[in-house]
Amino acid sequence: MELEKIISISGKPGLFKLVSQLKNGFIIEDVSTKKKVSIGNSSQVSLLDNIAMFTTDREVPLFEVFENIATSNGYTETLSHKSGEAELRTFMQTALPDYDKDRVYVSDIKKLAQWYNILHKAGFIHQDSFKRSEETGTEANEEKVELKPAEKKAATAKAEKPSAPKVKASTSAAKSAPKSTHRKQG
Incomplete structure (x- = not known):
């Protein structure tokens, strides 16, 4: 894709x-x-690819929403992100009919329309742009590499970010602190 x-x-x-x-x-x-x-x-x-929009029962990936917009507009540009609130809500109702009206704000809808139009003008929105690599077949077969179990574990370990070192709160820190040089006067 x-x-x-x-x-x-x-x-x-x-x-x-x-x-x-x-x-x-x-x-x-x-x-x-x-x-x-x-x-x-x-x-x-x-x-x-990691952004989703809220519906009443789930989150829908942004590219599915883009696909809905593209098919409903005949793969042409959509309304401007500078449109009024009523127009933007109607646009969103067409793009994602069961969107969560409480959690999807007008600012989100504006960004959706703006991003869609930017991608359309740049040539990213067309009939073939929403085909998954599994559907095309060639991409998936060329990039698929089978790893042995040990290699999978090593690749996963490399991909994960190391966690921050854990600081153990203990009394050993108090024991290693320098002792006070203050002497009692007697």
Whole structure:
């Protein structure tokens, strides 16, 4: 899927595509301008693939909502994110009929419309953009590598972030503290 590496960066307008990883950050490409820049690890990055919208009974992945918008609009651009609240709520009702009206705010709907239009203008929204790699067959077969159980464990250990060292609160810290040099006067 073309949309899997699309990210949003807190404090930066627009959407970006992850190009590659650096030792201390990432190289990204603005989906609109195609300009490449690097960002540090300290940037707050959200993969659109990990974002979901609330419905009354579950969370729906953002790309499913994009797919609903695309099919209902004939894979064309949708309304502007600057539209009024009533228009945005109607748009959301079409995109995700059972969305949770208490937890999905107008600001979320604006961002949804804006991101969809950015992706559409950049050429990411078309009929083939929502096909999963399992459906296409070629991508899944080329990238599938079977690991032995020991290799799976090692790969998982490398992928997980090490947890912060645990500090044990004990009396040994008090024992190792320097003793007071204050003497009693008698």
